[in-house]
Amino acid sequence: MRLGGRIAAAIEILTDTATRRRPVADALKDWGLAHRFAGSGDRAAIGNIVYDVLRRRRSYGWRMGNDSPRALVFAALMDSENLDAEAMLAALEGDRFAPEMPSAADLQRFAASDITQAPAAVRADLPDWLAKAFETSLGEDWIAEAEAMSARPPLDMRVNSQLSTRDQVIEALSPFNAVPAALAPQGLRIAPIVGGGRHPNVQAEGAFQKGWFEIQDEGSQIAAALVGARPGEQVLDFCAGAGGKSLALAAGMEGQGMVHAYDADKQRLAPIYERVKRAEASNITVHGPREDLFELDAAMDRVVVDAPCTGTGTWRRRPDAKWRLSASAVDKRAAEQDTALDAAARFVKPGGTLAYITCSLLRAENADRIEAFLQRHRDFSAGDSPAAWAEAMPDAPKSYRAETVGWGTALTLTPRLTGTDGFFFAKLVRQ
Numbered sequence: 001m002r003l004g005g006r007i008a009a010a011i012e013i014l015t016d017t018a019t020r021r022r023p024v025a026d027a028l029k030d031w032g033l034a035h036r037f038a039g040s041g042d043r044a045a046i047g048n049i050v051y052d053v054l055r056r057r058r059s060y061g062w063r064m065g066n067d068s069p070r071a072l073v074f075a076a077l078m079d080s081e082n083l084d085a086e087a088m089l090a091a092l093e094g095d096r097f098a099p100e101m102p103s104a105a106d107l108q109r110f111a112a113s114d115i116t117q118a119p120a121a122v123r124a125d126l127p128d129w130l131a132k133a134f135e136t137s138l139g140e141d142w143i144a145e146a147e148a149m150s151a152r153p154p155l156d157m158r159v160n161s162q163l164s165t166r167d168q169v170i171e172a173l174s175p176f177n178a179v180p181a182a183l184a185p186q187g188l189r190i191a192p193i194v195g196g197g198r199h200p201n202v203q204a205e206g207a208f209q210k211g212w213f214e215i216q217d218e219g220s221q222i223a224a225a226l227v228g229a230r231p232g233e234q235v236l237d238f239c240a241g242a243g244g245k246s247l248a249l250a251a252g253m254e255g256q257g258m259v260h261a262y263d264a265d266k267q268r269l270a271p272i273y274e275r276v277k278r279a280e281a282s283n284i285t286v287h288g289p290r291e292d293l294f295e296l297d298a299a300m301d302r303v304v305v306d307a308p309c310t311g312t313g314t315w316r317r318r319p320d321a322k323w324r325l326s327a328s329a330v331d332k333r334a335a336e337q338d339t340a341l342d343a344a345a346r347f348v349k350p351g352g353t354l355a356y357i358t359c360s361l362l363r364a365e366n367a368d369r370i371e372a373f374l375q376r377h378r379d380f381s382a383g384d385s386p387a388a389w390a391e392a393m394p395d396a397p398k399s400y401r402a403e404t405v406g407w408g409t410a411l412t413l414t415p416r417l418t419g420t421d422g423f424f425f426a427k428l429v430r431q
């Protein structure tokens, strides 16, 4: 496909997403099925344009003076390829599949626009109500934090230290230029996509099949490391889902002790079995939702609640979610978070710790939940998460955001500060 055809496809997919209010991944998949002539390179390039638009929909609309899918697609292309109006016109010269261009005035306006003059929520590329929530949650740097969440994400991997080393995996993935992650001790990173390219399918590599690494955002790896689980301990991963944290915890414990991986949802848990097998993680026991966990009561050194959340910290990867999120969805997640925390608390042994993790940056899902938990559970107190960071990653710069909760301190990771997805981490200690 030439550029014009890709532009037309991106406009069609964005229109479909907007009119039917459905996830962009579904719209992209359906488009691919209906246009089988399009190769994987075309689909990747179209996907990049669509995702770029969704990351910066509001600022592009403001800069273009027009927020139609057509205007936004041209804005995204000019921005990501660094094209001015003339270069854009030249790139489409004689391309019979190219849709009608925005007016020359719109293109000039875009190229000359000064985003610093735009209202704060436009600069932050957020709906108005979320801009307010971001300000409350992240303080004076909230616009810069939100801007960083509109960038393309890297591809992060965690090396399974039980089966391999970072050097071995770098060697095995040598065509893809993976480099050690800046913070996470077992992390590897492949840089964000440039232009119309795509990330390699690393899961098709022999090293992946052999269990040498998992795909896992560096922020998620750090959150697991902050739990501080030691070899020989008993750990309950209460919201284990597909097992990302369980696997990281089990490897960090050097195969000794036990990670009990539990989830209330059988479907969510389903992929964990295959992943545990591939990683040869002998110190993970999976507990399905029907299992009674009474034997673990007050017996766990550490309990992890990687809670269900709105995922605002992952908008670089799922940018459509920020335009679909509603205030009522935040309230619903907050209630689920309280339920999960309350249900998990009883498994912590006296002197043991409860780690609360979300991949959201909203205070309502983070510090507010911890404060409310401490009111309900007088036998717990908030711990010192910066100390957990210093212990888990002594050489790493302290680039997180620290915040007082109860008498303790919680941490927030963000794309701007730690170069990771957004994560919140708080530690609670049972008296």
Ligand SMILES: C[S@@+](CC[C@H](N)C(=O)[O-])C[C@H]1O[C@@H](n2cnc3c(N)ncnc32)[C@H](O)[C@@H]1O
Residues within 6 Å of the ligand: 220, 238, 239, 240, 241, 242, 243, 244, 245, 246, 262, 263, 264, 265, 268, 269, 306, 307, 308, 309, 336, 339, 340, 343
């Ligand atoms: C953020 S996901 C977990 C991701 C996973 N820990 C990982 O690292 O791959 C949250 C999980 O919490 C589970 N969950 C929600 N409420 C729960 C509850 N009350 N008890 C146990 N699990 C719950 C959901 O089914 C979902 O799988």
